[in-house]
Amino acid sequence: MNSYSATSDTLQTLVVIGNGMVGHHCVEQLVERGALAHYQIHVFSEEPQRAYDRVHLSEYFSGRDAQALALGDIALYQTPGVTLHLGRAVLEIDRARREVVSDAGRLAYDKLVLATGSFPFVPPIEGAEGDSRLVYRTLGDLDRIRDAAKNARRGVVVGGGLLGLEAANALKSLGLEAHVVEFAPRLMPVQLDEQGGQALKDRIEALGVSVHLSRGTQSISAGSEYRYRMNFAGEDFLETDLIVFSAGIRPQDALARQSGLELGPRGGVAIDSQCVSSDPHIYAIGECAAWNGGIFGLVAPGYQMARAVATQLCGEDSEPFMGADMSTKLKLLGVDVGSIGDAHGATPGARSYRFIDESSASYRRLVVSADGKRALGAVLVGDNSYYDTLLQYVSNGIDLPADPAGLILPLGEAAPALGVDALPATATVCSCHNVSKGAICSAIDGGCSELSELKACTRAATGCGGCAALLKQVFEHELSARGVTVDKSLCEHFAHTRQELYAIVRVERIESFDALLARHGKGHVGCDICKPAVGSILASCWNQPIMDPALVPLQDTNDTFMANMQKNGTYSIIPRIAGGEITPDKLIALGAVAKKYELYTKITGGQRIDLFGAQLHQLPQIWSELVDAGFETGHGYGKSLRTVKSCVGSTWCRYGVQDSVGMALVLENRYKGVRAPHKFKLAVSGCTRECAEAQSKDIGVIATDKGWNLYVAGNGGMRPRHAELFATDLDDATLIRYIDRFLMFYIRTADRLQRTSVWRESLEGGLDYLKAVIIDDSLGLAAELEAQMQLLIDRYQCEWANALQDPEKLKRFRTFVNDAGGDPAIRFVEERGQRRPARAGELHLIPVAEELN
């Protein structure tokens, strides 16, 4: 027996029951802290999906699917030593034999973590069943709500708490008339006081959600106008097609009851401050646990418990769980709601400051101690911009200013915001991941010089995200306190932003990287960050052929060889198929080329055809055949226009109102080859049915019976964003003028590799500002932007046609300079009638580790 298997024999088994947000966080923390050296971890989940973001559940109806809601990286559960049992409920815990029982059999454990969460409480009401007894907690619940909503007009949520209002939002986004029925005399009775509840009610009703307070449902019977009738006390009733109960949660403690663990007075697995239950081998965390008799129905305390358990299991010193801050900041139905600390002023002697604005239904309350020195709590409705500052005053016991009322008064010119420098090092910035200001400072001292790096390294702002703005402030403040002006340098060679470099290139008429580096940079080589960025700026300004010798070394391999490198070092080729329109002859020509060179062929999302598997030395031959057949390069490799997708429009479609293909061709041929900070895509739909999906594009054009509606700054992909309506009923010339200006303004002012969606979100002044610049010409730039775009369009040429005419340029397309052949290491296998790269296991080769001398 070798030493490795001896070690694995000594591994203990750790079972985690429940893969919700808290259970997932526990596993993540365990793996991060090295638990796999001591344990093999088995995670059981009753639900068929791995952990997902329950906090943002209502976004499931506004476009985020289960995949997008999933938490963390799937790789966590593929780590050797971690086994995830999805869709497998644990039926029983046999504490005497230390085994868990599921329908797959028994599994012995050394340590067990209960993270079973909670279930929605449905009061026993006569007649509540099926679609009149829906709940709102899991993705499965949401699917049932969606099914019930199919033939429904109206939906009611019972419960006006936080989750109830989220559920009302979900019903609204399903297109239902939404009502909220609350037993208490106000909304969110736990977090809000009377005026706060009133302000929230006013705002929500203004959004079209009806609120019925002080109503207890006695029974549910068949309705006359709608499917059901909810009968309240007296003669009062409300009819509806479906009912969602969100009247509170109950800890899911069935396994604890079955196995005889001690419970809290109102249920839940009783735990001590180490999160240990009455059985020393069993921990409980999250909403199934009762600490000091109480259940914590928020994610941050659950994460705190998960961390406490993970640290103990890894043999580290753990911070005991001593209760949690139940402060919350939310956007409910688009309305800001915040509740901090003692929101009700229950502390003896507490006094309050209140600000009420009935015209906009805003409300703010600050609760202070009897001596007026400390903030104890706060309530916010309508504007959460006060939240971060108030929370810091409350949770860090910072001395209040002489006039505390200033903290909740409308922010005038002299805003009394608490500077982040006033925060002590112990101040918690991110409560989800328990990241203090001190931890952020040491991460910065340890070399984190970018916000994204800081987030990755401390995990701050990666939970609920509520602290993102505060984190950014702390980050920028700390950097400048260290004498670093917030470093927006492109890289170590240029202490300029992309925008600044763009301006320099244009003003000084610089046409080469070397000239720019000599005048404004450091060193004489550059790097893989600044070279492509400057290459793109030069192209955006002057549009010289990218194959010019001075420009070639600046480009990524894709731009250098005008094709897209794939994982095995071969390239894919995407000829331009403008607007997705192609003649049969050209289609045949494409097929013939693909067949001749054995290229894997796939249709892209942009209505083009991608040909995969060409080696470097084959590219010129393939392209000379494509150019002969009338094709141009499609710039699939460039930070430039990709495609203009279109539907067939009025030419063929009975619904079409304009010639969308014609317009797509005009736009694609106009902007092809234009280099930008990142790739950009357009689409043109021939009517409001939007078959070209224009609202997910950087620029979307949708036909109306009077002309074109223009949408901007949409995106698909990893972070989808609906494009925003920018201008309506434009004629052809105005449409093109606006797009010229928009694109050129983006090219001038965006960061390196910043898509239009992110750029638009970073623009101060937002869409209104953009409209002022593009439509009203508020900066007096319009003529210049149009002229610059015209220069780029006039200088367009097909890069492949250009390269094919120049033997010097073609010399680069050699796999080896001392051999005419290809790379024998590139191997293919056949699958579904085409070639694809062989996987390592299919090569029957053993990788040789070469010894280095």
Add this chain to the structure above:
Amino acid sequence: MNTLTLERTRNAVEWKTLCQRTDLVADSGVVAWLDGAQVALFHLPLSGGEQVFAIDNRDPKSGANVIGRGIVGTLKGELVIASPLYKQHFRLADGVCIEYPEQRLRVWPVRLNGDRVEVGLG
């Protein structure tokens, strides 16, 4: 057809001609065979003196032979090549990967001998 020239030097290093100077691309890379190994050659005609580097063409992270198609740059003053697939950087001087120091590429001594690009063996 390539010419292979053998030559003895004082240090008993064997120099082998891989290609001609005109095969190199300024500030960028090309790839040549060397006895069954793929060698990426980078040519830096810098103001401080012309330099050529030879480094293994195989990217250990992807297993693909692509290093010769990366971008040359400097990181903290050291010349590096960025792999075109996953963008990790290798020092041209000794082949050590900046991000994953356990990944190390083989490097060879190179010299320009007239118009010939020669790599040292041994």
